[in-house]
Amino acid sequence: MWIRRPDDIPSSEITDEKLYFNRRRFLVAAGVIGATGVGLLGCNSEAEGSNAAGSAADRVPAGSGQEPEDKPNTYEQITSYNNFYEFGTDKEDPKENSGGFHPQPWTVRVEGLCKRPGDYHFEDLIKPHKVVDRTYRLRCVEAWSMVIPWQGIPLAEMIKRFEPQPSAKFVAFTTVMRPSEMPGQRRPVLQWPYVEGLRMDEATNDLTLMATGLYGKPLPNQDGAPIRLIVPWKYGFKGIKSIVKIAFVDRQPETTWNIAAPDEYGFYANVNPEVDHPRWSQASERRIGEFRRRRTLMFNGYADKVSSMYSGMDLRRNY
């Protein structure tokens, strides 16, 4: 189990943003970027050899020792295989259909049970905080996963600024509603705009991130520009994208996929290999770029940081 963040790892071990791309360029020069990115699919020995040499710095030890190492997915993979139904329901749709989306200028409305509600310009939202690097696993409910080097602001820090009242038990998020720029919103596949929510303790957990970039670049449109939620121990659909509203509320807010199929998608949506989804077994997953399935880890491998929040809860019922 690992996460990479400044507090945990000596700065000498953190890859500089520019190096991501230098390494990429090196690999392109070596002619193996694809095979390296795709990892296990590159079964010829030449690609394997270069892979080890090219990306040794990227390798992070896995916790259990039983699973293969976690290696960040390529920028290409992270930006071409997306679930972002506002831009279409196929995995390639968000990349193809998000070109006309304008993530700037951007305003986020903060409202509800807090002392500092208001409309915050994107820059004002970000400026007071230090942008941190967080490389997290992302586990989709559809039983595939990636490892993504995000940049962003811990949500806990942002929330502190808004001074929520004690009565605020939940945080509710809303995606922008722009059918003119988001063709998927013109069809009622889901109830628009997309809404999500977290319990206050989940929202203020150390791991929870408001991501504004990946691989040292601003968040691409298809990945939820300009600001999105990352909750690495939950299934990907909890990570609401292109957020325009953050509300502090006293009741559990509605969430889009739960509205769409309540027996399939719960409010908690914690990654849990023991509780199967009606459509997908959750015991294993396919890491994008790998040939064989991996075992799925409880809370996506972040149990030590989050399981205490759910002690005593029936996770089979609260799926």
Place this chain on the structure above:
Amino acid sequence: MSLLSRLKPVAFLLCLAPAAFLAWNFWGVTHDRPEALGANPIREAEIFTGLWTLRFLAITLAVTPVRELLGLGALAKYRRMLGLFTFFYACVHLSMWVGVDWFFDWKAMGGEIVKHKYILIGMTTFVLLLPLALTSTNAAVRRLGGARWARLHRLVYVCAITGTVHYLWAVKKDTFFPLIYLFVFAALLGFRLWEHYVGPIRLRSRSARRRPRSTRTTLAGGAAATDTRPLGDAK
């Protein structure tokens, strides 16, 4: 020999095109074009082969209606080939799931079949396709006798429905395309049922088939069929 009959080898090669396209891209993924099948090539290959199975099934079932509507008797010669290509793509689809997706993990696959209804109905569809493929030879038709053979092969409509429901249940939310397939199969089945219970539908009256009911007026408004030439596919 009509032009249609002579074109059959060309059609055979065309039917292989999707498989060739997939093989070429799979080769690319493992060699010089890692993104040839997108970021999740295994999933992509499963969807691709599943969709082509349904498409070939629809094309197969369209042979008889098109033949009758347009009076293209020679089309009958294509039906068995297309049906077997449907089975071929179903086999590739299942092999992808067994050998690539689950890498022969029989225990896990057993669990998948029991736990997930879309996999159960997909598997059922494959099992139902088996007797149809096995009785596709001339010898099998002779052994069964034409009437029994025809009755057995009505199973193909069950396969069309279960296969499409497999697709419908597999998608997460956007059921637009599965419903299109369902509509197409319903129309094809509807055509046959109409013919069976009501009477022949013809766009070109001269090619109307000789049947007890063929004295009825056709939808095309023409007079009752008088052409009694045997069809190219006379058994």
